[in-house]
Amino acid sequence: EITKEQQALMKIITDAYNRHQIPQDVAKKLLQDQYSAEENFLLLTEMATSQVQVLVEFTKNIPGFLSLDREDQIALLKGSAVEAMFLRSAQVFSRKMPSGHTEVLEERIRKSGISEEFITPMFNFYKSIGELHMVQEEQALLTTVTILTPDRPYVKDQQAVERLQETMLDVLRKLCVLQHPQEPQYFARLLGRLTELRTLSHYHTEMLASWRMNDHKFTPLLCEIWDV
Ligand SMILES: CC(C)c1onc(-c2c(Cl)cccc2Cl)c1COc1ccc(-c2ccc3nc(C(=O)O)ccc3c2)cc1
Secondary structure (H helix, E strand, O other): OOOHHHHHHHHHHHHHHHHOOOOHHHHHHHHOOOOOHHHHHHHHHHHHHHHHHHHHHHHHOOOOHHHOOHHHHHHHHHHHHHHHHHHHHHHHHHOOOOOOHHHHHHHHHHOOOOOHHHHHHHHHHHHHHHOOOOOHHHHHHHHHHHHOOOOOOOOOOHHHHHHHHHHHHHHHHHHHHHHOOOOOOHHHHHHHHHHHHHHHHHHHHHHHHHHHHOOOOOOHHHHHHHOO
16 A cells, blocks of 8 residues: 555656656757758767756655765766666657657667667667556656666665665555556566666667767767766
8 A cells, every 4th residue: 555655755756757858949859850870869969968967857856865975876877877768768659759759769769870789679678668558657766766776886885775766666566556456467567677778778888889989979978977
């Protein structure tokens, strides 16, 4: 049974998740009509940079996050940024954006110099997230659980992160039972997506290396968060 404080926690996180989105004027740039690989890469770089800024603001609203050791806060952000962006961009695909962002985002990702070996698992992931039909509370909590992963590189006080993550997992588990009563294994399916995200995050490191090989430039914020 979801307690009053768990409901309050879920509301804080969901409101913050909905409040911190890529500004529409940035998202609208996806609709520009240049589709060269360079143009697509530049647009995706702009989306990712904006998304990281949004992610930093969102994490400040996670109850308990700002009480963590400051260096651990940075380590959690660096370690989860790619996974959080896979989740957020997955919502664009499953939300079937009215403004047609879905098609152009897919087109630009497919034609931005990412090799086919990464494109396939990436879009399989997007499809598997879409099939879950997550409600927005589940999306917000799943992203929060991903950010609060204790075993990211360089995290010193893993116990403190684990306590926070367990709090969020407990709310998410109860929410899944409420939202998907006909599917008792739904929560387990959600956690299975987190495993898939780790794999994608490893692919991403190789994607970055291959872009850099072809002399692609990233923004200072992305260089900092991805150590490139
Ligand atoms: C640096 C660039 C080239 C990059 O490297 N890896 C990835 C990368 C890739 Cl290619 C896939 C997954 C994760 C990463 Cl980091 C990317 C592009 O990352 C993106 C991050 C966010 C979005 C994004 C998020 C939310 C959006 N919301 C709307 C909206 O209308 O609400 C519209 C567009 C959006 C775009 C798109 C690409």
